Amino acid sequence: MINEEITLKKLQVFLAFMRLHNLTKVAEELGQSTVSVHRALHTLEEGLHCPLFRREGRSLAALPAAFVFAKHAQRAVEETEEGIRKAREMAGVGSAKMKIGSLYSLTLGCIPQLIMGVKLRRPELQIDLVLGSNQELLLSLKEGRLDAIVVGLQAPLDDPQLLAVPLFQDEVRLAAPLGSPYAGREHVDLRELRSEKFITLAGGFVTSASFDHAFEQAGYVPETIMRVGDIFSLMNLVGSGMGYSLLPGRVAGFSGRIDLIPLDARYSSQQAITLLLLRSRERDPNLLALAAECRMYGTRKH
Template identity: 80%
Template sequence: MIDEEITLKKLEVFLAYMRLHSLARAAEELGQSTVSVHRALHSLEEGLRVPLFRREGRNLAPLPAAFAFAKHAQRAVAETEDGIRKVRELSGFAGARLKIGSLYSLTLRCIPQLLMGLKLRRPELQIDLTLGSNQELLRSLDEGRLDAIVIGLQAPQDDAQLLAVPLFEDEVRLAAPLGSPYAGQTAVDLRDLRDEKFITLGGGFVTSDSFDHAFRQAGYVPETIMRVSDIFSLINLVGGGMGYSLLPGRVADFSTRIELIPLAARFGSHQTITLLLSRSRERDPNLLALAAECRMYGTRQH
């Protein structure tokens, strides 16, 4: 049975002294006082019930037993450190790879800036980026297949298990082909588009939810001629004159063939672009760096 006086922390102190042969230098390296180092070594001897050192002036001279024990202590500490590293990597904590999920609509400016900033903070980090709908990304985060996600929310996150870091607010607008009858309007009344045809994203996307919310405010269900699975196809279809849609302002620069026109205030719909991660992992150094970068990004948007 291992005596309770024998701890990994004391083994680390012992190994530092065996390497440096000085109480003062070992204390400096470990960030402790010389008294604490001496006390740890004496306590280790008591736990082993074997003397490891003899006193020589103010220092301690290792006995043969100390050299023999140092080999085993080194293996014990190294194996423990290796085990901790592997367990953390399996749990995604401070591993060499971070799996981030995001929306397609954030890939023009937001996500590239976040990832560049994150790489400056943690150059050794490998990043996997997964794009999908809100629904898909939330499910992957919940199942542990993603470490963090950046998505749009229509209402504040109320899941106590998740930490939310807001980045910026985005306004949903009418997406129209260039030269449409609504071009140049300062604000569009959705009730005036009752006879128009619309294209929207399929279910699970925050922009699809915003679309439904705006038309509930308008009091009617629009004629939806097509539902698509990605925002790029939707933008191209609108630009080609197939119909209208409602899209967030962040996609304005994705195409020069569409115009985004503000909606009248009563039909307004907003999305809060937000980083979400599990509260159980909020002290993970990689996720701390990502959260810090998101807060910096949010500050620059104001």
């Protein structure tokens, strides 16, 4: 059992002394009197039943036991502070920082607008942006490494842990190099491309799932010569004439070297761009601001 004389406040005083090695400087830093600092250190020793310091005139010198204890005390204080932060977030008390996850393909228009909108609502908020695949981002959200994610969904997500805020629907199209035989068409029948070579994204991305879904509708498996890990590389490869792909319409502004041609309605594949966050965090003021911006963005899109 931990002695009642051992408190987090005393640990903070102790750690400050181990860093500054001077009672007066510790008192100034913590806004306490020198007497209070000395009393905290003395009663901490009593609670530990172990000497931590020896007197050298009016000063204290740390004993080896103090250095050993400091390592563990530091971890205890840091873990407690982290626990307080997470508990406050879970209870809906916002922090000064928010981590948002997103797809690479949303960084041209959607994500910058959302971030600017949230910053107008909460100027003091620091926002970190993490980019990745649907699979990576969803895992990070559930593990608490991200506060919210904006991703594309092929179908409604049936997960009671998550709250979904829809933004807009995006249509998947044929991505072809400029001047291809399919240029200028109002729509293209995927069955005409049986002899063509294709490039697509690696598994875990919503666009990879859209690719597979569209060709299932077309009734064949295309010749896929390469799978890449990001959408920018994919567009560059298509633009250089290495093959065709299927890409969402939102990437049109990323490259002037490719055509995005609508698919025949029989092979239609839609992506629902959606904000996801944990239901347990829906009262967090930062996430409320983000959700509000997402709803406004969705209204403008419609």
